[in-house]
Amino acid sequence: MNIVKAKLEDFNTVKNIINTTIRTIYPHYYPVGVVEFFLSHHCDDNIRKGIETDMVLLIDVNGIIVGTGSTQENEISRVFVLPQLQGLGYGTLIMNKLESIIAKGYSEIVLDFSLPAYDLYINRGYSPIKYNKIITPNKDVLCFxxxxKAIISCIDGKINYNNRFFSSVSNTDNGEVSSATIFQYHQNKDMVWAEYNGGDILKGYLIGTSDDKSNLNFTYQHVNQKGEIRTGKCLSTPKILPNGKIRLLEQWQWTNGDNSAGSSIIEESNIII
Structure with missing residues (x-):
């Protein structure tokens, strides 16, 4: 299996994949007018122009082209896999390649979602940022x-945590952070800090440093719903998930109260401001 760049002589192949997918899959999600709109949008001229000016990729499986996808600057478009071959991971493979191309020059990726691909994009860490509506010529409405998706950018090979949001996935019983607690991280060189609140926590701050493996060494303090001031220290180890988001595996200890220790997990969330 190979992923190759499309040439003009591949026009009919690209067109067939796009048209076949739209005519077969889209009627299950959209009214007739919207299906016709998609076919018109992906007309011969637009497909040909895309091959000439954009990065259009093809998935070649034993000499058979089974899917296509395009990128222009930091935008992904025209990701289609032949209907009979969907669910076999080809869409994921072409998205991986398109994202890796964009990641070389940009800090984020944008795309317009279609309903058939919505779950794929959500599972890969994309978040809706703007609602649009198109009225088709026969008055059907296309809403999208x-x-x-932010790219995991690095500074000197390290994760850049700046302006990333995290929420709690799990915590031991002696902790006060919960799924209602939201963290906003900031970074300047090796210094990392965050504000957090929600759930049992009225307001909290943490500050620390990032080492050469992007591990985070923090101290933290917050005021809880009881009006108590709690303080502690934490070591967070990052893991990049398949969807591109960051998971932090944390070992922490209170430095007041009972001085007990615990562990927690927080993951990057889809919050957009």
Whole structure:
């Protein structure tokens, strides 16, 4: 299996994949007028122009082209896999390649989602950022969102945590952070800090440093719903998930109260501001 760049002589192949997918899959999600709109949008001229000016990729499986996808600057478009071959991971493979191309020059990826691909994009860490609506010539309505995904950018090979949001996935019983607690991280060189609140926590702050493996060494303090001031220290180890988001595996200890220790997990969330 190979992923190759499309040439003009591949026009009919690209067109066939797009048209076949739209005519077969889209009627299950959209009214007739919207299906016709998609076919018109992906007309011969637009497909040909895309091959000439954009990065259009093809998935070649034993000499058979089974899917296509395009990127222009930091935008992904025209990701289609032949209907009879969907669910076999080809869409994921072409998205991986398109994202890796964009990641070389940009800090985020944008795309317009179609309903058949919505779950794929959500599972890959994309978040809706803008709602749009198009009235088709026969008055059917196409509603869709523009979606965005931040690329895990690095500084000198390290994760850049700046302006990332996290929420709690799990915590031991002696902790006070819960799924209602939201963290906003900031970074300047090796210094990392965050504000957090929600659930049992009225307001909290943490500050620390990032080492050469992007591990985070923090101290933290917050005021809880009881009006108590709690303080502690925490070591967070990052893991990049398949969807591109960051998971932090944390070992922490209170430095007041009972001085007990615990462990927790927080993951990057889809919050957009």
């Amino acid at each position: 969102n523009i979606m965005k």
